[in-house]
Every structure is written in C-alpha cells, then in structure tokens.
Amino acid sequence: MSGPEPLPPGARPAPGYEVLAHLTRTGWQDVYDAWSEERACRCVLKLVRTDRRGEARLGERMLREGRWLREFSHPHLVRGYDVVTSPEPVVVLETLTGETLSHLVHRLRRRPAAADVALLGTQLCSAVHYLHGRGLLHLDLKPANVVVERGHAKVLDLSLARPPGPAPAELGTFGYRAPEQARGGPLTAAADVWGIGVTLFEVACGETPFRRGGTGAGAEAGTDDGVTGGRDDPYDRHDGTGDPDDRGPQTEGTAPPLASRRRLPPALAAAVDACLRPEPATRPTVAELAAALAATLPPARRP
Template sequence: MIGKTVSHYTITGELGRGGMGVVYRAHDDRLDRDVALKFLPPNLTADSVAKERFIREARAASSLDHQNICTIFDVGESDDGQTYIVMAYYEGQTLKSRIDEGQQSAEAAVNVVVQIADGLAAAHRKGIVHRDVKPGNIIVTPEGVAKILDFGLAKLSGTKVELTAQDSTLGTAAYMSPEQARGDEIGSGTDVWSLGVILYELLTGKRPFAAEYEQALLYGILNENPAPLSDLQPDVPEDLVAIVERALTKDPDQRYANAEEFAADLRAGSIAIASAVGIPVQRSASTRKSISPIVAGGSAVVILALVALVFWVVQQGDSGASEVEKSVIAVMPFTVQGDEELKYLETGMVDLLSRKLDGAASLRGVDPNALLGRLGDNVRGIRDPGEAQTLATGFNAGQFILGSVTKIGSAIQLNASLYDTDGTLQTEAETTAENESQLMSSIDRLAQLV
C-alpha cells in the first residue's frame, strides 16, 4: 500500500495494525496536510446494510468537535472496495506505550484520564458511546494533549453489542465492562468502566483483571473484585481510590452515569489538575534528543503567558466597583487564528483560566463546564462583547474576559481584555513572542509586569 494513492490521499507509511484494521499515514494532496487512513476489515462492511450502518455511525462520530477527540474528516471506499476512515494525524505516542514504560504518578495519571473523560463526556452528551476505550486507542501528543481514537467505530447509546471474534483479544477484553462481556445493552457507563480500568492501570502498573485465557479474564470481570488499589499503592489519596472503585462498580446503575460525572469528581479531588489542555510528558532519552524542550512545551508556555497576562488584567481592573460584582468572573472561549494546531486553546483556556482565577484574590470563576455547556456543541471563540455580556450575566458574573491567540509567521501574539458586565471595557493587555524559542523570555517579561 505504501506509495499508493487512494482518492486524493497518498499513503506514505504504516502506523499500526490490529483486529479493527490497518492504519496508514497519508498525505492529503488536495489540502496539503498529513492524515491517518484506517482501512476496515471486510467483515465490518460485508453487505449493504452493514455498510450503511457503519457510515451512519461514522457520520454521528464525525460530528464530535472536541480537543480530546481525534477528528474524523471523511469516509470513503477505494477502487478495490475497501472502506476507509480519514482521520487527523497526530504526533505522539499511545497511552499503551506510556504504560509500558512504567507506572505513572498519581498526578500524571489523573491529568491524562480527566482529558479522556472530557472527550468522552462530549460524546455522551450526544448519545454516542465509544465502547472500545483502551490505552491503544489514546494518543498523547508531545504537548501532553490526550486524543481519543476510533470514534468512527463507536456505537450509538442503547445498542446491544455481541462479543465477536473481532473483539475477543485479551488486549481489548481487559477493558470491557461486565455488561459488554455479557452482550447486554450498553450505555455511557461502559466507557466509564473502561476509563476506570485505565486509571487503575496507570496508578498501579497492573490491570485490575488479568488472565492467560479470555474466558478466565471475562469470568473475573463478571464475578471477581480487583486487588484493592490502596494495597498496591498506599500513597494514592483516599478520594482517588474511591473514584476508581466507583468507576469499577459492576452494576452500571451504581457507577458514574457518564464521563462528565467522572471528570467532575477527578477535578474536585485532592490531585491538582495541571491544565485542561496538557499533561507532563514523560519522554525517553531518545525522544529528548529529537524534540527541543522549548518547542515541545511551546503550547504550555503560551498558556502560562496567558495566565500571567490575565492576572495582570484583573489586577488592573477598576477597584471602585463592589466586591460582589467583581468577585465572579467568566472566561469566554478564546479566538485562535493563524495555526489550526492551536485551536484546542479556544475551549482549553476557558477551563484553565477559570480554575486558575477561582479563589485568587477572592475571585470566583464561573464553572467552565457549565459555561461551555450553555454554548452547546458548536463552541467557538467569542469576539463580540455583547454576546459575552449576555452569557456572563446569565451566571451572575460581574466581569468577563475576552482573549485571543494569534500566530503571525513564527510570532505568537497574546491578548486579553477585561470587561464589566455592563459592557464597560476596563483594560486591555498584549504581549508577543517573536518565535517559539523566545517564549520563555516572553514569560519573564510578563512576570515582571505582574
């Protein structure tokens, strides 16, 4: 297949293969970008009814627009009748590879799992269940952003799933929920279970259910309890142990109802969430040689710069207004221009800045999940102060922040504006990093301002 052109995609290399198909790296000759092409096994689209069902489900999955979900661009069929999915291509490593490198710290584990939960929550709100959440289906980019893969193979909520030979590998079965193993009707709780298995494995370095044979593995999932997490890792906080135990409750009615509830408890727990858009990346020595620390952490540095900038803006605000009005602040989705790879900052900054501002100098940030939920599924950066004013007022906020990130050539321009909810612009601030290598000095300048 290497070197072959399918439609307007030229295949340049193989990325991986498994029971659900072969994935190739390809170049989109029309839009001049790299993509991933996944060719599905013939049995998945063996007849017209099966193919129609697959296309319908892939169409539903492609509607998911979230920073932690791999984007699906297209579904097509090659000249020889092979069905394929066109997905975004991401640099990075699978979560499975990270697990293979060794046990993760509680902070690193929570920070990656909360991102996965956020992505799954967006799907659950649309009634879409992934049903195959496992470390091999999660990519972690060099910036530490988790991306959920294979949503094109997801099932709509309420679908009854049969365990087929295609599913029945130990690697996949280890993350199956009890109801999935029985072939019962599934819902969003199935993804919660799988994510609980992943969190357990990240924290302990071991899967909660393991066996040499599939039937023994499924028996354990259905009838046995995993070794207590606190016995394997006594240093894990009690609240995190309780979250894992609830996620791994065999009765789906006693589990978290969806990933949004799971994520909310993780954020309310004792482990600090580094950010909504990135986690610390553990790299091998060979990886460190090939990736500049400044470049690899470029997006994180931009985020830190914006945090410093927003604190400066808030501190410069009009102190004459009442504390009640000033104490609640709403961060609007940032506009991002000039670099599609920075698009995740549109919603990422809402979460990051809201939580950073919450509790600082008696400020209280509007809950980011509530704010983004109010905007619905088609969230985009807000430019209009009038629109932001209406949204902020709905949360009884006395102030709101509009912000932007603009990539111009190699330079990155950062802007933030503080408004009262009566529409009065209090102040504006701006800083520019000439290129990624100067981002650290840009942070130093902002620190002096603060």
C-alpha cells in the same frame, strides 16, 4: 505479517491521497500514513483489508465511524477529515504525533504522578461526556485507544460505538469491557465510566485490575490503537462474536482496590475504585467522576 500485502508507498487508494507508509494492520483494517494534496499535510488512512472487502458490514462500520469523526469536534477526540466511498471505502483522520497510553505504560514503564492520572481522567470524562451528548457510548475505552502528547489526551476508535440500549454479549475488548458488556444486555453510560476507570487503573498501576490466566498485566487484552500502530485487534475479535464461556474475570468477581497496587491520594483512588463497581447503577455518573477527579488536582491544573 499475515494476509495480503499492504499498499506500497506511492499508491493512491482515493483521489488526492498518496500512501507514504503502512502503519499497522488489524483483523480487518489496514492503516496508512499518507499525504493529503488538498490539505498539504500528512494524514491517516483507514481501509478495509483487501481480503475482507467482500464483507459489506465492515466497510459500513468503518464509514459510519468516519462520518461521526468528521462531524464531531472536540479537543479530546481524534479529528476526522474525510470519508471516501468509491472505489473502496476510505476514512481519513488527522495524524497524531503523540504516544498511546499503552506504549507509555507498558513499553516505557512510566508511572505517572497522581495529578497526571487525575488530569487524564478529566480529559477522558470530557470526551465521553461529548459522545454521550451525541447519543453514543464509546464502549472500547482502554490505553490503546488514547493518544497523549504533552499532557493532552485524544480518544480514538469509534468502531464499536452505539447508542445506549441492548447489545450483544462480549462487545468490547477482553479485560476492559464492563461486566454488563461481557454478559450482554442493556448498556448505559455506566459502561463507559467503567472504561475510564479501568484505563486509569492501568495507567496508575502499570497493570489491569483483572488478569487473564495469571500471565501478567494486560494479557490478551488488546493494544491496537488504530492510528499509531499496535499488536492486537479490538475490531473483529471483540464485537459480540466471541466465546460465551470466556467473558472475562470481571464477570466473576470485583476489582481489587487501587490502593492494593499503588499508593495514591485516597480521594483519587476512591474515584477510580468507584468506576469499577460491578453494578452499573452504583458507579458515578460521568459528571460526578469528572468533579471528583478535578477536586484532587492542584488549583492551577484544574480544568
């Protein structure tokens, strides 16, 4: 593990919270399994790494995310419990006991049934619709930022969320960000529709529609989930400060049809393909996408 040693079990980074174990490390955060004395339950703590606490913007970004999640209430968004500002910024989140989609797709090599893909899509649409109603775009939708337990999905990580409008180039994670995110410029709800589409494509096919350098599915695309552990960092390497000459293959061509990678019901494949159209204005709205996905489900499973 690079950088300073994480806090040991028993440490108390904030009053009422005791570290049980270190979960994962990103480029600027440490994430811990912890015990909340007030709630008498386990929780997740996010802290800025000790070697980066001098960068005030990182603490501000983390606290902003924590305040949003504490305020928001939606069945498909991770829940925020608390925000601590002193002596160091700490964000407290609920513990999720499921698996990230990244784990399910790439480590367990599961190919979900068509109905499971469609149901997942309706749940992602529900979470995104809620965020858009609060004036925010997520801008980092990907399998690593979705935890699923018994068919119930929860979206993680609002660290890159922002209102619609101008944004720096390359905001988001390589391989998952919409073409307009990679290039820079005004962002709309269509960027999150792309994120839903690329996530569903990977879940359905076991690989992203765009590969980097021909090295395989999801190569260098990022799989940090911020809660249950991961191996890449979507935070400080994908926030508009990257290499302008490496914005991703999605800026240079169109996504292959989903049917070229896996046989699925035509209506479901068409709904996912529509999300990955290069021009934002030609993609479906979140409501249109949710309706198209729900229509492919058996009546008993429609939300």
